[in-house]
Amino acid sequence: xxxxxxxxxxxxxxxxxxxxxxxxxxxxxxxxxxxxxxxxxxxxxxxxxxxxxxxxxxxxxxxxxxxxxxxxxxxxxxxxxxxxxxxxxxxxxxxxxxxxxxxxxxxxxxxxxxxxxxxxxxxxxxxxxxxxxxxxxxxxxxxxxxxxxxxxxxxxxxxxxxxxxxxxxxxxxxxxxxxxxxxxxxxxxxxxxxxxxxxxxxxxxxxxxxxxxxxxxxxxxxxxxxxxxxxxxxxxxxxxxxxxxxxxxxxxxxxxxxxxxxxxxxxxxxxxxxxxxxxxxxxxxxxxxxxxxxxxxxxxxxxxxxxxxxxxxxxxxxxxxxxxxxxxxxxxxxxxxxxxxxxxxxxxxxxxxxxxx
Amino acid sequence: xxxxxxxxxxxxxxxxxxxxxxxxxxxxxxxxxxxxxxxxxxxxxxxxxxxxxxxxxxxxxxxxxxxxxxxxxxxxxxxxxxxxxxxxxxxxxxxxxxxxxxxxxxxxxxxxxxxxxxxxxxxxxxxxxxxxxxxxxxxxxxxxxxxxxxxxxxxxxxxxxxxxxxxxxxxxxxxxxxxxxxxxxxxxxxxxxxxxxxxxxxxxxxxxxxxxxxxxxxxxxxxxxxxxxxxxxxxxxxxxxxxxxxxxxxxxxxxxxxxxxxxxxxxxxxxxxxxxxxxxxxxxxxxxxxxxxxxxxxxxxxxxxxxxxxxxxxxxxxxxxxxxxxxxxxxxxxxxxx
Numbered sequence: 001x002x003x004x005x006x007x008x009x010x011x012x013x014x015x016x017x018x019x020x021x022x023x024x025x026x027x028x029x030x031x032x033x034x035x036x037x038x039x040x041x042x043x044x045x046x047x048x049x050x051x052x053x054x055x056x057x058x059x060x061x062x063x064x065x066x067x068x069x070x071x072x073x074x075x076x077x078x079x080x081x082x083x084x085x086x087x088x089x090x091x092x093x094x095x096x097x098x099x100x101x102x103x104x105x106x107x108x109x110x111x112x113x114x115x116x117x118x119x120x121x122x123x124x125x126x127x128x129x130x131x132x133x134x135x136x137x138x139x140x141x142x143x144x145x146x147x148x149x150x151x152x153x154x155x156x157x158x159x160x161x162x163x164x165x166x167x168x169x170x171x172x173x174x175x176x177x178x179x180x181x182x183x184x185x186x187x188x189x190x191x192x193x194x195x196x197x198x199x200x201x202x203x204x205x206x207x208x209x210x211x212x213x214x215x216x217x218x219x220x221x222x223x224x225x226x227x228x229x230x231x232x233x234x235x236x237x238x239x240x241x242x243x244x245x246x247x248x249x250x251x252x253x254x255x256x257x258x259x260x261x262x263x264x265x266x267x268x269x270x271x272x273x274x275x276x277x278x279x280x281x282x283x284x285x286x287x288x289x290x291x292x293x294x295x296x297x298x299x300x301x302x303x304x305x306x307x308x309x310x311x312x313x314x315x316x317x318x319x320x321x322x323x324x325x326x327x328x329x330x331x332x333x334x335x336x337x338x339x340x341x342x343x344x345x346x347x348x349x350x351x352x353x354x355x356x357x
Numbered sequence: 358x359x360x361x362x363x364x365x366x367x368x369x370x371x372x373x374x375x376x377x378x379x380x381x382x383x384x385x386x387x388x389x390x391x392x393x394x395x396x397x398x399x400x401x402x403x404x405x406x407x408x409x410x411x412x413x414x415x416x417x418x419x420x421x422x423x424x425x426x427x428x429x430x431x432x433x434x435x436x437x438x439x440x441x442x443x444x445x446x447x448x449x450x451x452x453x454x455x456x457x458x459x460x461x462x463x464x465x466x467x468x469x470x471x472x473x474x475x476x477x478x479x480x481x482x483x484x485x486x487x488x489x490x491x492x493x494x495x496x497x498x499x500x501x502x503x504x505x506x507x508x509x510x511x512x513x514x515x516x517x518x519x520x521x522x523x524x525x526x527x528x529x530x531x532x533x534x535x536x537x538x539x540x541x542x543x544x545x546x547x548x549x550x551x552x553x554x555x556x557x558x559x560x561x562x563x564x565x566x567x568x569x570x571x572x573x574x575x576x577x578x579x580x581x582x583x584x585x586x587x588x589x590x591x592x593x594x595x596x597x598x599x600x601x602x603x604x605x606x607x608x609x610x611x612x613x614x615x616x617x618x619x620x621x622x623x624x625x626x627x628x629x630x631x632x633x634x635x636x637x638x639x640x641x642x643x644x645x646x647x648x649x650x651x652x653x654x655x656x657x658x659x660x661x662x663x664x665x666x667x668x669x670x671x672x673x674x675x676x677x678x679x680x681x682x683x684x685x686x687x688x689x690x691x692x693x694x695x
Contacts, residue, residue, distance in 0.1 A: 102632055102671035102673055102674055103373055103671035103672055103673060104373065104376060104671065105370065105668075105669060105670065105671055106370065106371070106456065106668055106669075107455065107456060107457065108430075108448060108451075108456060108457035108458060109385070109386075109387065109389070109390045109430050109459075110376065110379060110380035110383060110384075110385055110389075110390075110430070111385065112376055115671070117632040117633075119632075119633075157455065159630075159631050159632040159633070160631065161631065161632060161633035198455075201450070201455060202453075
């Protein structure tokens with residue numbers, strides 16, 4: 001059962017030019033400016049005067065810059081591009097008691113991951129993201145979305161030494177994510193996205209993710225929008241089960257696969273709102289506005305416009321920065337054009353693509 | 358009395374300094390990985406790290422030592438990745454793990470390569486009596502067949518046979534070694550169909566027949582289905598290897614009770630995919646548990662190792678596991694001497 005997804009209107013800008021409103025957003029990560037990577041390295045250099053305070057200032061500057069870049073692209077909701085985060089599991093594992101790091105392990109070739117071990121029961125220590133959110137919220141003029149790595153991924157992408165089953169660990173972590181979201185909501189956050197890429201590789205665990213989500217949203221007010229992002233997998237393995245997830249929005253990566261899987265979601269009826277990836281984060285060419293408009297219309301096959309959110313397929317951190325920006329800007333332009341066509345009745349919602357062709 | 362042999366499955370994690378250094382020397386992209394034609398500077402870096410892992414195994418007290426398979430960027434697919442008629446193409450998932458390898462597309466005849474033999478020779482040169490302690494490691498014919506893509510042979514039977522012949526050619530070129538371990542996780546993860554089951558023992562024998570060493574066919578990521586096990590038992594090898602960490606151990610025991618097993622066995626007692634280091638006592642308990650479950654069989658020899666390849670582990674935990682395995686293998690002897 002999906003949460004009542006009537007919490008979208010709060011993100012509609014007061015000066016929105018169209019009757020229709022397709023919420024534009026991003027998944028989270030954004031290319032770091034090169035100087036920030038240098039700064040991250042410099043702080044470890046003993047010969048350098050550059051210290052932790054300087055690095056914090058550099059992170060603040062980068063967060064301002066990327067939040068502003070998202071606003072310039074015209075997005076309705078923004079993120080700081082995850083400038084303060086190194087990796088989606090490591091960042092949280094460093095902040096959760098019970099995790100330890102033993103060294104990098106191979107992913108493929110010479111690509112490594114500092115896979116942590118859960119060597120003791122996990123406990124909530126200090127807030128993970130509240131400072132990050134408060135800073136971004138202060139510098140942003142648009143609503144800020146907060147991406148959080150989900151408990152299934154935090155558990156599945158770690159060595160489990162402390163719990164009898166991974167499931168048990170995941171539920172404990174879900175309770176911690178729930179605490180963190182409560183803190184974020186107290187600080188004013190209205191839009192939270194749970195990232196669960198691990199579900200794509202082990203889709204049979206969809207029920208564990210569902211139970212974890214129940215724990216995550218427990219006690220979270222309904223005006224707080226909760227999204228779930230899952231990327232790169234065979235979605236037919238988790239659909240229609242995901243219709244039972246207690247979320248407002250499900251964020252999908254489908255552009256990369258040319259929307260081959262879009263029909264998976266048309267039968268039975270898609271229950272949460274759909275956040276549709278309309279630009280590919282693995283190609284360094286900026287899609288044209290026309291291409292993106294056609295992609296957006298794919299989403300209209302699944303949900304009506306009032307339940308459609310527009311985003312890139314995934315985090316864009318691996319792209320060159322100007323390409324990432326170009327994709328965001330074209331994505332927003334295409335969305336606004338589709339809204340205008342919806343207002344004027346040019347798009348037939350029963351056959352959104354046929355008419356467009 | 359049963360001899361206990363402390364060993365490893367091979368495919369080690371790269372020493373930490375090697376991870377960065379080799380990455381800097383080779384690059385990060387898929388075409389930068391090992392092709393079999395690396396530069397002298399890369400070759401000498403691997404030599405250095407090979408010596409390091411050999412010393413480490415000896416220091417840990419292993420009875421068999423491996424070359425480490427540090428060059429195997431593509432894990433078990435490596436012997437094909439380096440072949441001139443193979444195009445290591447897209448990045449694909451390695452079994453059910455969050456690891457990836459380059460899909461080896463076989464585009465032409467699988468002629469002799471000698472890549473693994475060269476590695477083994479380099480290792481043999483660095484230890485005192487390779488004929489007594491060196492353990493060679495290869496993918497088994499079925500797993501390599503399963504991990505590869507055929508763009509040349511045209512039908513599965515011919516491709517399977519070509520892979521077995523290829524591996525046999527490689528083994529024939531090996532220097533003296535005491536043991537050969539053939540990895541066969543695909544027998545568990547993607548069990549052979551009836552035709553392949555029927556050919557399995559013959560394919561294994563094709564490879565095993567090229568060495569005088571003791572041959573172990575090791576299976577992991579779980580238990581074999583009954584039929585696959587029954588066919589594998591027809592292979593003329595010294596030992597089969599079992600994953601005693603995986604949850605379906607009852608199936609393994611049932612296979613052994615039903616169809617028997619060889620006079621020796623390899624027991625994967627330490628978890629190759631979890632950083633929790635089992636003590637030597639815990640590992641010994643697992644060995645004893647196994648022996649107690651099949652009272653009718655007395656083994657001549659039991660090899661003890663991790664269940665899977667250990668490249669999933671960080672280096673410090675891997676080292677600790679090797680020491681615990683050596684401790685567990687030495688335990689009964691110590692009791693006798695005391």
